[in-house]
Amino acid sequence: MKSPTLRRWSVIHTWSSLVCTLFLLLLALTGLPLIFHHELEHLLGDAAVLREMPAGTAHLDLQQLVSKAEQHRPGEVVQYFGFDKDEPDGVLAITAASAGTEPNASHTFMLDARTGEAVAMPAANGGFMMLMLRLHVDLFAGLPGKLLLAFMGLLFIVAIISGTVLYAPFMRRLGFASVRRDKSRRLRWLDLHNLIGVVTLTWALTVGVTGVISALSDLVIAAWRNDSLAAMVAPYQDAPVLSERAPATRLLAIASEAAPGMRADFIAFPGTRFSSEHHYAVFMNGATHLTSHLFTPVLIDARTLEVTAVGDRPWYMDAMGLSQPLHFGDYGGRPMQILWAVLDILTIVVLGSGVYLWLDKRKRAREAKA
Template sequence: MQATTIRRWSFVHTWTSLICTLFLLMLAITGLPLIFHHELEHLLGEAPELREMPAETPHLDLQQLVSAAERHRPDEVVQYLGWEEDEPSGVVAIMAATAGTEPNSSHTFMLDARTGEAVEMPAANGGLMMFFLRMHVDMFAGLPGKLLLAFMGILFVVAIVSGVVLYSPFMRRLEFAKVRHERSSRTRWLDLHNLIGVVTLSWALMVGITGVISACADLLIEAWRTESLAALVEPYRNAPPLVDAAPASNLVQIATNATPGMQPDFIAFPGTRFSSEHHYSIFMKGSSHLTSHLWTPVLVDASTLEVTAIGGRPWYMDALSLSSPLHFGDYGGRPMQILWAALDVLTIVVLGSGLYLWWVRRRGATSAREVTA
């Protein structure tokens, strides 16, 4: 590689790394506890605990659960009901002052499906784990914060690619993974920085790309609403406002009959951003490990309870659905969590050593100018 080309790639690598490093350090540090969020929620007492009851205790129907939620927060409306994978008798309810209230202003709690009892979820409403999640997702700055982090993620990907370009000719002069312990501290850290960077390369690229996709969630959901959802509800464009929604009791059975072999993940009530003013949207998922993260919306007329449409999945919504569990290592149980945590720590070392190397080089250049002045 020519010297001029190396200098150009070095400039790209240096400045893309420097611009995004502090943000990435924040993301790596806040992301570490999020990998173990289920375990930490229980440890911190932020996870909901349902009462012990006989296994054969029957569940209430959905409308009874909706009524229980409305009794718990009488001045609000139900936006979503979802099923908790780790708690078969738990139904997560999200409520707010209006159906269209933005997510960060909603209140989340769990309903005991057997009794309708409401159990608070501190982790979803301002607990320590929610602090880590908000910092990781948008730095408490909403969409501008998400877009800023998406831009930092793009810079991170460019920094990785440029680092690989620089590393390839560099390693031709050395054995792979060699750390020159006999050289200066800066050289040793450079070798470690390069070595750990190569070891975490594929993971860092994957986490960077999935992070960018997740950070653009609001834009992707709005694109889905504008394109796919708008087409599905076009016949209702001039329909009069919904006055009274039909009871939600049979929604799951209706959606299951429409999508055999699938199971419900969550229900969006009329007026929310995942439904229309005239529909319940029941989001069904597959039964395999992969398809359990892919949604198929079933739109049910909120007045007649007739299925009016079964939505397809645009590629960008599939990418969004898959990016979050892959980003946080939710696919492979405890072994994958441990692997993700180890790679996260190594990434923190890479980021910190990169800052150290830049500082030492800058200080050396300053000292050299002072000597020759």
């Protein structure tokens, strides 16, 4: 007989698991291709491919690239420029009808930094990989979808903790990694469910916690805007509306002088949610695997090109920056991707076996009543 405490933990484990299982199955299934998104984009022909040119071909300056981007999307303005160390001759451009347009209504493409030629990026605007990403991130429901998935992630964490509590006395009776092959199918599945759950415990907690943090990214960014960014742009609170802004030509050089030893990851143009109405914001990061996901904003007056602030990183922005690549296994190259995929598949087995065990238990209960 279970003690009252274990019965309570059993109820918590059962219902926290059942409520979140369908969502977690969806997340595990959509997360699997996202682990290999770079490889799949190339395989599906959805990745931007720049044409070959002689090595060392000079790049256009940033303002010329801004003009090329807006010529490619007439009637739209540039919201962001992004830089990828793996594609030094390309600049990721994001444009929209206005600077403040929400992200899902923007358009993403690659600019060849040498010619200004626009190269389509189907994976960033539609297709299979975007379908997987939107289902995984917000269920095509925006912030409400993200908050729902964050709640499911919290239930998943509760299910992991409660399952560990329940498995501890079970281990004392049976021994770790034991599977009772001579017993009924239900008991074999119970043993496998417990065993795989324990083996994937640390990974599942890591993915669960980082998933919750990532799902709350909109709230984290809003907190940063209301706290750190608001403090940095406070002197401009009563400034007149920006009627003309300086060319973006020297932004990278100015930011590099303000944050030596760092490289530019992306530029937020005036009016976007990562800048202000009066600033270019150049987000700098480090060169190591760890620091490449930690961002330091350099705010540059959009009229005078003077550096007005070099922002500190709040802990919650660091947590968000580190959690997102860890969630998808982006830190350790191909071996980590394969490990993440194997653990993802094992988690699908745990979720599926949990549903089977619950349904079988209900079936036995109905038969006993009959």
